[in-house]
Amino acid sequence: MDKLIYLDNAATTRTAPEVVEAMLPYFTENYGNPSSVYGFAAANKDVITRQREIIGDAIGAKGNEIYFTAGGSESDNWALKATAEACESKGKHIITTKIEHHAILHTCEYLEKRGYEVTYLDVDENGIVKLDELKKAIRPDTILISVMYANNEIGSIQPIREIGEIAHEHGILFHTDAVQAFCQIPIDVNACHIDMLSASGHKLNGPKGIGFLYIRTGVKIRSFVHGGAQERKRRAGTENVPGIVGLGKAVERAVSSLEERTGKERELRDYLIRRIENEIPYCRLNGDREKRLPNNVNFSFQFVEGESLLIMLDMKGICASSGSACTSGSLDPSHVLLAIGLPHEIAHGSLRMTLGEETTKEDLDYVVDSLKGIVENLRGMSPLYEDFIKKQNN
Amino acid sequence: MDKLIYLDNAATTRTAPEVVEAMLPYFTENYGNPSSVYGFAAANKDVITRQREIIGDAIGAKGNEIYFTAGGSESDNWALKATAEACESKGKHIITTKIEHHAILHTCEYLEKRGYEVTYLDVDENGIVKLDELKKAIRPDTILISVMYANNEIGSIQPIREIGEIAHEHGILFHTDAVQAFCQIPIDVNACHIDMLSASGHKLNGPKGIGFLYIRTGVKIRSFVHGGAQERKRRAGTENVPGIVGLGKAVERAVSSLEERTGKERELRDYLIRRIENEIPYCRLNGDREKRLPNNVNFSFQFVEGESLLIMLDMKGICASSGSACTSGSLDPSHVLLAIGLPHEIAHGSLRMTLGEETTKEDLDYVVDSLKGIVENLRGMSPLYEDFIKKQNN
Amino acid sequence: MYTEKVMDHFQHPRNVGEIEDASGVGTVGNAKCGDIMRIYLDIDENQIIRDVKFKTFGCGAAVATSSMATELVKGKNVQDAMQITNKAVMEALDGLPPVKVHCSLLAEEAIHAALWDYAEKNGIKIEGLEKPKSDIHEGEEDEAEEY
């Protein structure tokens, strides 16, 4: 394939060459185990500490509140399962939302099987959690509130500061899955009363297989991976030094470019939204128009099925997704689109395009032009469209 | 530091340049999420499948029995915790040994707190599990036997085939932590009736932050990380594609060089043992002389403390370890050395040197020469040695 | 994930369209599961399928199996068309990913539904043909392993 327009940055991103560059020495030269005594390897301990500080700075946390994991899913599992265990004497009720990533939802289902009760909050038609419902859901035995910072499918940004305040007032731990939000919007764990925060390297031009969980000092949470004394005894396993260095570098890059990069993305995002709304009939923007990740565009095209759309786009060199990357292969339409009230057939016809730092206006012009033809073509073979037109003509 | 003689390959290894080479395209070029629909990314699914097959082949397993994890510790945690959960209706008794890695031991302690019972088998003075004790420990409610393939500190290789047969006869699941053995000695999961096997990439000149758990088809084990449908729904999280490719490459390399490489290592190992035994008084080889990893040398030097020894060696450019890398910083002497019956002060004076593919005879000559001086020097300032000499002179 | 044949039939679907005053029309599937197939048959007095058209809302496999199914039945008589199973469609496409097998079942079912419509309209009985289920997914089990 010659042309490649990558609009799936919410699924994963290209690792930036500078990030790879930064990692390289830690494979073949400074490969020592940071737990070792001799200087050659022990130096890696300091290297890791430095990355912790870079990352802590990015969210207003201290370096020693950052615990490295293998990615967002592990961070989410850790936050939920280990908090549940640590707090079980206080209660067994957890509050989350209907639009969380599966790493949260399936972990909650698991906890339900283990005797916990979970309240899944509804969202409004723009995919925003309703604060009054949250307040109503709180019970004396509520031990944890977990609400994602921003949604991975429709990009809606949640009222995290308000949620944090509510949690704080009630003395309930607050976790947020910031896998999509981190390095896309500024985050301050103190202002938002966040006790735990999950993030993943590969969503921000960092490497795959590395992420972190922020744990506020004083939060009592168990280990998830037991063993060696790494990560202040909270997460065992020889440190993934190159991965950690790559993550640190990626965060450093992303933080320094945040304003400019997301400013540009927001402009391109709105340009894409405008052109699609103007030029393709029977479409619907999913997610909140304002409280939206700078790089997220999500549309439903009536009478058209998402996977067909994706394959057709692929044939034009355009990479996009329909719902979450993780759910492809599944028959069910996205739980997020259903949660915002879309009927099934509309939910099936959704297209997510997530811009990246390399996306240009020319790319998007090409995308819109291609998309127009493809949607028309697919509607031409859609029995739903046939019925719709016939009904209109009657 | 100019000279660097790296004799800590059991702690971690240098990632081979070919391995890094193989990984590189997956950072900046083929960076797609394997779960995505479009060809650019979906191709990575096949790439992963290929690595699974390479790895499966290395242990006589099928590719789809290999599940990627973030490393040995996660694999161990998964195998134990998720088996415990899946089998809790059958029973809550687990058998392991006193010389396991902390990733097993601390997980067992965790399970004990959650209501499981664990039997920790003794080993003989060479660090080999006693089969008759194993047989005696089996109860009707025993659900899992977990015995490491080879020990990380003293290199002793366990009678895995016999243990597998015993487990199999009793219909008990058998897990082995092969983090040290994998790619050092040939492994056949079928001949040994192994149901689950843990391994870690960075111990075999592969990258850090990647490992796998082999799970025999049909073994019912829960997920450890819940979320997306990756790894046949058993381990969520966007796949660490570069890591997986690096692991595959490392295994391919290690398997093809196994015989020659370990033959050479064995020779060098025995040369090093011989010279130390001949030239340094009051020393003791720890671990079995025959049933021993090809690259492991572990000595106790009486009247000398391990950390001092390590720092002195470090100053000569020699990297080694005293007990397990993970336990450094701890005051307790290695649980493995205590388990083989060493008194505390002898256990404190242990030195592990683990050879690698790049180790030469010249390196070892330099090491022995340095070691002789260092041990002499440290003994010169040891009150224990002073007492010993005075006693002898009386 | 798809074979070349599937991709070919998806990119260049055969027999897309409608037939006015068709001898039989069948629509199966449902929007909830994301696939709906409609088959139009033009059957002559010798019970030969003279022409066939389809419209499909669904994934790549749904489109490709519809297209292949129309190719397989075209020119056959009604009894021979009955023999065309989802297996035959899959084989003709060089296979489908396991999660997409239901699409081939849907194609088989769509043909049957159109034949049933034809049979009803003409008051004839076709050997082995049963009344189509209104929803192809009805009664199907979730095959996904759950851990």
Next chain:
Amino acid sequence: MYTEKVMDHFQHPRNVGEIEDASGVGTVGNAKCGDIMRIYLDIDENQIIRDVKFKTFGCGAAVATSSMATELVKGKNVQDAMQITNKAVMEALDGLPPVKVHCSLLAEEAIHAALWDYAEKNGIKIEGLEKPKSDIHEGEEDEAEEY
């Protein structure tokens, strides 16, 4: 992990050795925990520490703190030597890693034990000096956070 000062004292320990017929000898620590320190004092009739030697079995920090402690007490009178705390030893070494703080306590204790021995032998009493615990680690708590 160690400061330059610690490394210097570890690599070039001051006052290693024994003193025959020392005025006082103290041995503290135990092999279980991996560190034993022995201090020899040569004290003159004016209670001035004329010479001091040590032997240590232990980690880098144990050797360095012993070495530094001997430097600090040498030439001092017995009362001034009593004022030398583990803090002073640590400060003189530009600090120790948290897990190694116990080594500095051990050094303080070793000096005290040698002074006690001297006091006992000579039937005198040193202000503020208590009988040394036989095991420095006795009563110490495991500070490691457990999760």
